[in-house]
Amino acid sequence: MADPSHRHRATEDWSARQYLKFEDERTRPPRDLLAQVQLDSPARVVDLGCGPGNSTELLVERFPDAEVIGVDSSPDMLRQARERLPRCTFVEGDLSTWMPQQDPDLLFGNAVFQWVPDHPQVLARLLQSLPPGGVLAVQMPDNTMEPALMLMEKVAASGAWAAALAQAKAARNDLPRPEDYYDLLRPLCSHIDIWHTHYNHIIDNPAGVVEWFKGSGLRPFLAPLDAAMRERFTAHYTDEITLAYPPRADGKVMLKFPRLFIVAVR
Ligand SMILES: C[S@@+](CC[C@H](N)C(=O)[O-])C[C@H]1O[C@@H](n2cnc3c(N)ncnc32)[C@H](O)[C@@H]1O
Numbered sequence: 149m150a151d152p153s154h155r156h157r158a159t160e161d162w163s164a165r166q167y168l169k170f171e172d173e174r175t176r177p178p179r180d181l182l183a184q185v186q187l188d189s190p191a192r193v194v195d196l197g198c199g200p201g202n203s204t205e206l207l208v209e210r211f212p213d214a215e216v217i218g219v220d221s222s223p224d225m226l227r228q229a230r231e232r233l234p235r236c237t238f239v240e241g242d243l244s245t246w247m248p249q250q251d252p253d254l255l256f257g258n259a260v261f262q263w264v265p266d267h268p269q270v271l272a273r274l275l276q277s278l279p280p281g282g283v284l285a286v287q288m289p290d291n292t293m294e295p296a297l298m299l300m301e302k303v304a305a306s307g308a309w310a311a312a313l314a315q316a317k318a319a320r321n322d323l324p325r326p327e328d329y330y331d332l333l334r335p336l337c338s339h340i341d342i343w344h345t346h347y348n349h350i351i352d353n354p355a356g357v358v359e360w361f362k363g364s365g366l367r368p369f370l371a372p373l374d375a376a377m378r379e380r381f382t383a384h385y386t387d388e389i390t391l392a393y394p395p396r397a398d399g400k401v402m403l404k405f406p407r408l409f410i411v412a413v414r
Pocket of ligand 1: 175178196198200202203222225242244258259263264
């Protein structure tokens with residue numbers, strides 16, 4: 149009989165692998181975020197929600213002399229990150245309560261705070277923990293109104309799985325408006341920059357869009373289902389995605405993906 153801990157680990161390994169299937173596309177927003185961080189030689193840099201280390205690697209490349217630390221709540225993601233960057237320090241932590249042990253010069257959080265409950269207050273707390281001149285830089289998907297996300301909820305509400313998925317929608321709320329972040333964070337910092345970028349990722353086909361979201365937004369919808377239900381849910385969702393994202397002349401699909409960026413200097 150399969151060892152349950154092994155099975156758990158296999159599922160978790162799958163999540164990091166699934167996430168990295170679109171590594172090039174997923175690494176572009178943290179590149180764009182980092183390009184707006186005006187620090188020359190920070191001593192200590194923390195990658196919040198470091199995942200499998202792709203964003204951490206950017207920080208190491210940009211700041212080769214800094215101590216770079218990754219924090220994540222997923223042991224599997226941390227294992228992958230440690231394999232990728234053996235010279236960095238990776239620690240398990242929940243950003244809801246995590247605080248830096250020593251003054252960091254940069255707190256960098258790419259594609260993580262959308263998962264953290266009451267994240268605006270968490271951002272305010274982290275910004276206040278920085279020394280003068282320290283930078284908080286975050287990027288979050290602002291795509292809850294995009295068809296791909298709306299369709300998850302539509303499919304969740306309309307099948308045999310509806311009761312099992314009643315809570316799944318609550319996993320991610322709409323982001324507050326840029327003005328709300330400004331009003332909250334501006335009094336706590338000397339400079340703030342808030343912007344949106346809409347990416348148009350070119351994906352091989354509609355099934356590729358489904359694969360993309362299996363590594364992120366679909367996870368709360370698929371996790372509560374057994375294998376058979378998961379398969380049916382995924383098939384139904386794929387049909388909906390095919391209608392909402394019609395292939396272009398070359399068969400590829402354009403996945404519009406709005407993202408919100410904030411860079412605040414303490
Ligand atoms: C979408 S991945 C982002 C990974 C990486 N930063 C990147 O740029 O690709 C989000 C990561 O946040 C982590 N995460 C989610 N909620 C968290 C929390 N409350 N505390 C710490 N990490 C969390 C997940 O385990 C996952 O590795």
